[in-house]
Amino acid sequence: MKKQYALLTGALFLALTTGQAAAKVSAQEAAELGKSLTPIGAERAGNKDGTIPAWEPEPQRGALKGEFPNNPKIDAEKPLFTITKANMAKYADQLTEGHKKLLNLYSDYKMNVYPSHRVVDWPKSIKDATIKNATTCEIQGTDTLNNCKEGFPFPIPKTGAEPIWNHKLKWRGEAVTRFNNQMIVQNNGDYQLTKIIEDVQFPYASIKDPHPIDSANGEYLEYLSHVVAPPRLAGTFILVHDKTGTGADGRAAWLYSPGLKRIRRAPTVCCDNPYEGTDGHQFYDQVDMFNGVLERYTWKIVGKKEMYIPYDSNKIAGNTVKYKDLVRPRHLNQDLPRYELHRVWVVEAELRPGTSHTFKTRRFYIDEDAWTIAAVDDYDNRGDLFQFQEGHIISAPNIQAATTVPEVIYHFDSGRYFITAAWNEDKPIDATVHFNDSYFTAPSVQKMTTR
Template identity: 65%
Template structure:
């Protein structure tokens, strides 16, 4: 098939996918939320053998700024299992392909497995909105949302794209300011650091200013990233207005670089284009584990699995650990991460005919309690496992939300890895900002960076 025919086939496929909306939950299904299902769609009960406990939501405590995530009971525990290359054969069905490869490649790689805990909770307003979304929220094609408001859009998913949208629109507070330190670690363990300050306004999922997404009017996030160091990239600024949809209805982005000294539109802030300042270590659609449009892939909801995943990883993200303690040759310092057995949703993404991406296939693993993507197996166009992403999930009792910090991308072709979302040596997340309406505009950014 020639290139022209491929484009036509891809366009026809888009028309098919943009047709009817995915089926919504009926009244009986939605009624299960808050009963046998948690208010956001996880199984309330534990596993049959008791290795995964029943959901025991944590209570809100702590200040909205100045606090690192912690749990004294969980953080005082000792591992119940140490997985290594010598004993992983007994747990293969519970390991991602990425973890299997890391265990096989590196004699020094291990996984400290701890007792499982399910404290992830969200505010009551998110629960109420999620129950309404179950019967009202619609996904047209892959990237158009309609009738979704504030909460988890698809708590009872029926198709592959829906869990991914649950991740993209999960509750993370109304707004946040955070430090994002990034580390490119070479195969020998040497690394270079980049420091970024990020401001985010969650226009969807905001309890203070709730909005409903409609087709053609579906902005869900505004993001501003300012690079502080090293000097060669300091001053680089990225502004994003993220919207459900593709083309002109989808993401709008702007970039400022000190060399050009003006803010300009940046359509390349997308897909498998290397993220600014990462030396090719991270694609834009790998930020926050996955944040791009879904249009390039066919998506399949594989189902649920019990798997060993990074979870309740307070120590690795705390101010007691220095950046230098994280980096080791070939992989993270595996004395620091915490792993637990949990149920995850598994979603496969296969590159569609006529579409281009470095990854031919991606397998996503999502925590059932918080809808965070916690791991991704990425395959190249030869079908080889090319990269592995790992998000070390923590639960913030101050905001009642979970997030991954740090995130890691292992590059199996070069032996290096990339660590992002680190703030150990800086201030923790600040959930108190109240941004002015023009804070996230290109004009305001231009004034700020040139004054």
């Protein structure tokens, strides 16, 4: 579990420690952004043996509404090879511990590996802002940021918390409405669908009206979810204002329950408290692979590594695959997911003494081009691999962004798994929406429930 990872870019990691002091990079280091590094900090070149290509961003294309992820050239490709339990030893150094466990547990589990592509791009404003952030944005401790504006805050990360903040603050459009369909899949493959509609606004990573993060303002996301099915959960609303900082300075949340018929503050929308409606199969800080405060852990960059991760997952995120096709007993239908070899940042979080969480250790695998968490190994307090999170990365050239659709949490204690962030049988993201400031308020939600 303490396996050491070879560093691929040694010069960038000489200063890495477990400490969390405020950090910026030098002008000399930042000058490589847009040159040897992409504008957001990935290595521009491919690897030596050509199995990872150079970065070749895809031009913006597609409508901002009604656009399922697609790339006809990539989608038509056939697998290069398949990883199974029989041959996994050959690829073991490039597999997450979660994938190894799935391969060992289930004889029918496999990973189809396809050619790798690096086409994710971002709007020019986001790239320009990211380059500026490299020499101005600071982090104090794990949760307090300052002098950050619009772009990725830490394109050349020095501490373990910084790649996580890149994931949390990434550009995803000005505002979006999306379907978030969820399934708890039983051992026999049965499941019940929970349908959630989410409205989200991103004031920090806004191109039209960016809200910088500084000592006076740390809000970066406004979120409202509405459960529409099944009937026992329908009418539940969750309202969140996400902010940097902790405690009273951090996240503010409200919950509307149809049974109570009123909206109230929800102080437990945090950490390993179970997310409403998931029957304990997803914690609040597992939403979007990871969100919420970092303060319960110490964070360390272990290194950068070539790994097989879910990527260009247009098929299982699109409307040609039905949920009945995707779901199988104990794991996804592994004929459908696509895996590619990519460079990832490996970040490890260890529970701080005197704090509590179901997970003692969490190991994150974060794609260098998307600053998106692709997988998480979650260990319990005995040191056993307890859960495995897998996020299937898609590129969204219409928005010029990347995200994970769907996300899966494998529960090794029960053999069940949880699917979230699926929209196959509904509509894809609508990035044309606009919300007034008053929309994400408790009185506004209360009015919605009485219409």
